[in-house]
Amino acid sequence: xxxxxxxxxxxxxxxxxxxxxxxxxxxxxxxxxxxxxxxxxxxxxxxxxxxxxxxxxxxxxxxxxxxxxxxxxxxxxxxxxxxxxxxxxxxxxxxxxxxxxxxxxxxxxxxxxxxxxxxxxxxxxxxxxxxxxxxxxxxxxxxxxxxxxxxxxxxxxxxxxxxxxxxxxxxxxxxxxxxxxxxxxxxxxxxxxxxxxxxxxxxxxxxxxxxxxxxxxxxxxxxxxxxxxxxxxxxxxxxxxxxxxxxxxxxxxxxxxxxxxxxxxxxxxxxxxxxxxxxxxxxxxxxxxxxxxxxxxxxxxxx
Ligand code: NAD
Numbered sequence: 001x002x003x004x005x006x007x008x009x010x011x012x013x014x015x016x017x018x019x020x021x022x023x024x025x026x027x028x029x030x031x032x033x034x035x036x037x038x039x040x041x042x043x044x045x046x047x048x049x050x051x052x053x054x055x056x057x058x059x060x061x062x063x064x065x066x067x068x069x070x071x072x073x074x075x076x077x078x079x080x081x082x083x084x085x086x087x088x089x090x091x092x093x094x095x096x097x098x099x100x101x102x103x104x105x106x107x108x109x110x111x112x113x114x115x116x117x118x119x120x121x122x123x124x125x126x127x128x129x130x131x132x133x134x135x136x137x138x139x140x141x142x143x144x145x146x147x148x149x150x151x152x153x154x155x156x157x158x159x160x161x162x163x164x165x166x167x168x169x170x171x172x173x174x175x176x177x178x179x180x181x182x183x184x185x186x187x188x189x190x191x192x193x194x195x196x197x198x199x200x201x202x203x204x205x206x207x208x209x210x211x212x213x214x215x216x217x218x219x220x221x222x223x224x225x226x227x228x229x230x231x232x233x234x235x236x237x238x239x240x241x242x243x244x245x246x247x248x249x250x251x252x253x254x255x256x257x258x259x260x261x262x263x264x265x266x267x268x269x270x271x272x273x274x275x276x277x278x279x280x281x282x283x284x285x286x287x288x289x290x291x292x293x294x295x296x297x298x299x300x301x302x303x
Contacts, residue, residue: 001022001023001043001044001065001294001297001298001301002022002023002025002041002042002043002044002063003017003022003023003024003025003042003043003044003045003046003294004025004027004030004038004039004041004042004044004045004046005024005025005026005027005028005045005046006027006028006030006035006045006046006047006050006051007028007046007047007048007049007050007051007070008026008028008048008283009046009048009070009283009286009287009290010283010284010286010287010288012284012287012288013286013287013288013290013291014026014287014291016288016291016295017291017294017295020291020295020298021298022294022295022298025042030051032052032057035051035057036056036057036060039057039060039061039064040060040061040062040063041063042061042063042064043063043064043065043066044064044065044066044067044068044294044297045061045064045066045067045068046067046068046070046290046294047067047068047069047070047076047077048069048070048071048277048286049071049073049076049256049274050076051076052076052077053067053076053077053078053082054077054078055078055081058078058081058082058085058087061087064087065086065087065088065297065301066087066088066089066090066293066294066297067082067087067088067089067090068090068091068092068290068293068294069089069090069091069092070091070092070095070286070287070289070290071091071092071095071096071277071286072091072092072093072096072149072199072277073199073200073227074089074091075199075200075227077089088297090293092285092286092289092290092293093149094149095277095282095285095286095288095289096276096277096282096285096286097149097150097153098153098281098282099276099277099278099279099281099282100150100153100197100225100276100277101150101153101154101157102157102279103225103251103272103275103276104150104154104195104197104223104225105154105157105158105161107223107225107249107251107270108137108142108158108163108193108195108221108223108249109137110249110270111193111221111223111246111247111248111249111270112134112135112136112137112140112221113132113134113135114132114134116270117132117267117270118132137158137161137162137163137193138161138162138163139162139163139164140163140164140192140193141163141164141165141166141190141191141192141193142154142155142158142163142164142165142166142191142192142193142194142195143166143167143168143187143188143190143191143193143194143195144158144165144166144167144168144179144187144194144195144197145168145169145184145187145194145195145196145197145198145207146168146169146196146197146198146199146226147167147168147169147173147179147181147197148169148197148198150197150225150226151167151169151195151197152173152176154195154197155167155176155178155179156176156178159178159179160178163193165178165179165180166179166180166181166182166186166187166190166191167179167180167181167182167187168181168182168183168184168187169181170203185215188212188215188216189215189216189217190217191216191217191220192217192219192220192221193220193221193222193223194208194216194220194221194222194223195222195223195224195225196208196222196223196224196225196226196227196230196231197225197226198226198227198230199226199227200226200227200228200229200230204227204229204230205229205230206229206230206231206232206235207230207231208222208224208230208231208232208235208236209232209235210232210235210238210239213235213236213239213244213245214244216244216245218243218244219243219244219245219246220244220245220246221245221246221247221248221249222236222245222247222248222249223248223249223250224248224249224250224251224252225249225251225252225276226252227252228250228252228253228254228255228256229254231250231254233253233254233260233263236248236263237262237263237266240266240268240269241266245268246268247268247269247270248263248268248269248270248271249269249270249271250263250269250270250271250272251271251272251273251274251275251276252274252276253274256273256274257273258273
């Protein structure tokens with residue numbers, strides 16, 4: 001079986017697949033144009049979030065049997081179209097849970113205490129002690145929208161830090177001692193911090209818009225380590241400028257790589273280039289799971 005690895009995975013995973021007699025080509029900087037040229041030669045593709053597997057790629061992939069997404073969200077793949085063409089889509093849903101939950105916790109602290117802004121000021125040789133007063137997270141209400149794997153992992157950690165955790169999910173989530181499930185309106189009205197952990201779907205697109213922000217507490221702080229597009233970035237920009245939102249931490253954006261830098265002109269905004277799952281541990285777990293999947297697919301094909 002010929003495998004094209006389009007986004008980086010651990011060398012150990014590549015090694016394991018090769019030992020299992022898979023023919024693996026790693027082209028982790030491949031451009032969309034180059035992908036269209038070569039994909040017809042491959043039976044399997046490995047992608048993370050960078051490579052888009054849209055209709056033209058699927059049409060050009062005459063031999064393709066499986067796409068493995070190393071990670072959770074499959075919004076970079078036209079899943080229905082691929083499946084209609086007989087291409088299986090698989091992912092590694094649990095491999096990045098701890099990494100994304102820890103980044104979220106880091107952002108909760110960084111929104112409470114302006115360590116990012118203070119570091120920038122120190123680099124400029126300043127000593128602006130009075131400017132950088134923060135707040136404690138202990139005793140504050142954290143509202144988590146999306147109580148799946150990552151939402152629950154964040155809830156567990158935040159409760160251990162003394163936060164009062166309210167959760168909302170569109171499906172029924174069983175009770176847990178460290179949080180209370182509530183309706184969205186209640187969460188929005190009560191939360192000092194709001195963290196998003198839902199996929200981008202038709203129903204979640206711009207869920208956090210001007211109207212929703214209007215119902216939030218004054219000086220709310222918002223974290224998005226889930227998916228760009230869940231927040232209406234223009235509405236967020238205006239709400240920060242108006243002083244309604246005290247800070248936002250964004251790992252994901254409606255258009256990636258980010259081209260419109262407007263949000264980052266605001267000192268209240270901190271962020272990262274979609275690195276939620278970018279830890280040594282998650283990369284190695286993702287690689288192991290990708291290798292397990294493709295070795296199993298290859299064995300099924302041989303038996
Ligand atoms: P999950 O499927 O376990 O949980 C998602 C939860 O959201 C589910 O419980 C679902 O019922 C709920 N949900 C879906 N739509 C909703 C809506 N409109 N309102 C309320 N709840 C809704 O997924 P997960 O593994 O916890 O991942 C959560 C998000 O994190 C996904 O969007 C995923 O793509 C993203 N993610 C980001 C990174 C990153 O690098 N920043 C890495 C991994 C995952």
